[in-house]
Amino acid sequence: MGLRYADGMADTIFTKILAGELPCHRVYEDEDVLAFLDINPLSPGHTLVIPKEPAETLDQLSDEASAAVGRVLPRIARAVLQATGATQYNVLQNNGPRAHQAVFHVHFHIIPKLEDGRGLGIDWQLGTLGDDAAELAATIAKQISLS
Numbered sequence: 001m002g003l004r005y006a007d008g009m010a011d012t013i014f015t016k017i018l019a020g021e022l023p024c025h026r027v028y029e030d031e032d033v034l035a036f037l038d039i040n041p042l043s044p045g046h047t048l049v050i051p052k053e054p055a056e057t058l059d060q061l062s063d064e065a066s067a068a069v070g071r072v073l074p075r076i077a078r079a080v081l082q083a084t085g086a087t088q089y090n091v092l093q094n095n096g097p098r099a100h101q102a103v104f105h106v107h108f109h110i111i112p113k114l115e116d117g118r119g120l121g122i123d124w125q126l127g128t129l130g131d132d133a134a135e136l137a138a139t140i141a142k143q144i145s146l147s
């Protein structure tokens with residue numbers, strides 16, 4: 001791997017998989033993307049899709065690497081469904097330890113959700129939009145336009 005993470009950031013287990021130093025059950029690879037089975041699947045077919053570009057979190061990923069992942073995600077999802085017989089699934093992407101990220105190399109989980117409940121469990125606590133919603137949206141929009 002010629003590319004390195006940002007200064008001071010250690011290689012991850014996925015760096016070693018990308019470099020061929022650790023094995024994986026590979027399901028897809030192209031110039032920019034690798035996909036392989038998760039070692040501790042939440043359900044059969046649980047697959048990880050990673051960019052080869054070394055970035056810890058999604059916001060640090062280049063547009064090009066992000067597009068390369070996005071281009072193949074639906075195709076890999078279809079293949080996971082066909083191979084497992086699942087018809088429903090979650091795509092999960094964690095950023096930061098509080099957000100359940102354990103491996104600090106961007107990755108997307110494709111997790112079949114089975115009738116017996118196996119798959120991703122979500123404790124989704126709904127809030128309500130506050131009076132500051134318009135201002136918040138405008139602030140985010142401005143940041144996007146500046147980036």
Ligand code: 5GP
Nearest residue numbers: 013024036037038039040094100101102103
């Ligand atoms: P995170 O919580 O960071 O979003 O998810 C990291 C995922 O990487 C976990 O689901 C974990 O099971 C998976 N994982 C960690 N180490 C390895 C490994 O060495 N090989 C594979 N195939 N998956 C791994």
